[in-house]
Amino acid sequence: MLVFKLRYHQDMTLADVLNDTDTIGAIVLEYVQACRGDKRAKADYIASLSPDDREALRGFELVNPDWRLFRDLSESAQPDRLAA
Numbered sequence: 001m002l003v004f005k006l007r008y009h010q011d012m013t014l015a016d017v018l019n020d021t022d023t024i025g026a027i028v029l030e031y032v033q034a035c036r037g038d039k040r041a042k043a044d045y046i047a048s049l050s051p052d053d054r055e056a057l058r059g060f061e062l063v064n065p066d067w068r069l070f071r072d073l074s075e076s077a078q079p080d081r082l083a084a
Contacts, residue, residue: 042067045071046067056074
Protein backbone atom coordinates (compact mmCIF):
# COMPACT_ATOMS: atom_id res chain seq x y z
CA MET A 1 0.00 0.00 0.00
CA LEU A 2 2.81 2.41 0.84
CA VAL A 3 4.50 1.79 -2.51
CA PHE A 4 1.20 2.41 -4.29
CA LYS A 5 0.75 5.72 -2.45
CA LEU A 6 4.26 6.87 -3.33
CA ARG A 7 3.87 5.86 -6.99
CA TYR A 8 0.54 7.66 -7.08
CA HIS A 9 2.29 10.86 -6.05
CA GLN A 10 5.24 10.50 -8.42
CA ASP A 11 4.28 13.58 -10.41
CA MET A 12 4.00 15.76 -7.30
CA THR A 13 6.79 17.76 -5.72
CA LEU A 14 8.20 16.78 -2.35
CA ALA A 15 6.43 19.73 -0.71
CA ASP A 16 3.09 18.54 -2.14
CA VAL A 17 3.65 15.05 -0.79
CA LEU A 18 4.67 16.31 2.66
CA ASN A 19 1.60 18.55 2.80
CA ASP A 20 -0.70 15.65 1.90
CA THR A 21 -1.81 14.30 5.28
CA ASP A 22 -3.18 11.10 3.73
CA THR A 23 0.24 10.21 2.36
CA ILE A 24 2.05 11.05 5.58
CA GLY A 25 -0.54 9.05 7.53
CA ALA A 26 -0.10 6.07 5.22
CA ILE A 27 3.68 6.23 5.57
CA VAL A 28 3.48 6.40 9.37
CA LEU A 29 0.92 3.59 9.50
CA GLU A 30 3.02 1.30 7.31
CA TYR A 31 6.12 2.02 9.39
CA VAL A 32 4.34 1.31 12.68
CA GLN A 33 2.85 -1.92 11.33
CA ALA A 34 6.26 -3.03 10.07
CA CYS A 35 7.84 -2.34 13.47
CA ARG A 36 5.10 -4.24 15.30
CA GLY A 37 5.39 -7.17 12.93
CA ASP A 38 9.15 -7.25 13.42
CA LYS A 39 8.79 -7.22 17.21
CA ARG A 40 6.27 -10.07 17.07
CA ALA A 41 8.50 -12.08 14.77
CA LYS A 42 11.47 -11.56 17.09
CA ALA A 43 9.42 -12.51 20.16
CA ASP A 44 8.16 -15.67 18.45
CA TYR A 45 11.67 -16.61 17.39
CA ILE A 46 13.12 -16.07 20.88
CA ALA A 47 10.30 -18.14 22.40
CA SER A 48 11.23 -21.03 20.11
CA LEU A 49 14.89 -21.03 21.23
CA SER A 50 16.42 -23.26 23.86
CA PRO A 51 17.91 -21.54 26.94
CA ASP A 52 21.42 -22.03 25.54
CA ASP A 53 20.43 -20.51 22.21
CA ARG A 54 18.82 -17.55 23.98
CA GLU A 55 22.06 -16.93 25.82
CA ALA A 56 23.97 -17.13 22.55
CA LEU A 57 21.56 -14.62 21.01
CA ARG A 58 22.13 -12.21 23.89
CA GLY A 59 25.88 -12.41 23.34
CA PHE A 60 25.47 -12.05 19.59
CA GLU A 61 23.31 -8.94 20.01
CA LEU A 62 26.14 -7.24 21.91
CA VAL A 63 28.21 -7.44 18.73
CA ASN A 64 25.48 -7.23 16.07
CA PRO A 65 21.93 -6.22 17.01
CA ASP A 66 20.37 -7.86 13.93
CA TRP A 67 18.54 -10.90 15.31
CA ARG A 68 17.65 -12.01 11.75
CA LEU A 69 21.34 -12.53 10.98
CA PHE A 70 21.68 -14.71 14.09
CA ARG A 71 18.62 -16.70 13.00
CA ASP A 72 19.98 -17.19 9.49
CA LEU A 73 23.44 -18.16 10.72
CA SER A 74 22.12 -20.59 13.32
CA GLU A 75 19.75 -22.22 10.82
CA SER A 76 22.49 -22.60 8.23
CA ALA A 77 24.81 -24.15 10.84
CA GLN A 78 22.29 -26.86 11.80
CA PRO A 79 22.47 -30.11 9.86
CA ASP A 80 19.54 -30.92 7.62
CA ARG A 81 17.20 -33.07 9.72
CA LEU A 82 15.50 -34.58 6.68
CA ALA A 83 18.76 -35.93 5.26
CA ALA A 84 19.23 -38.40 8.12
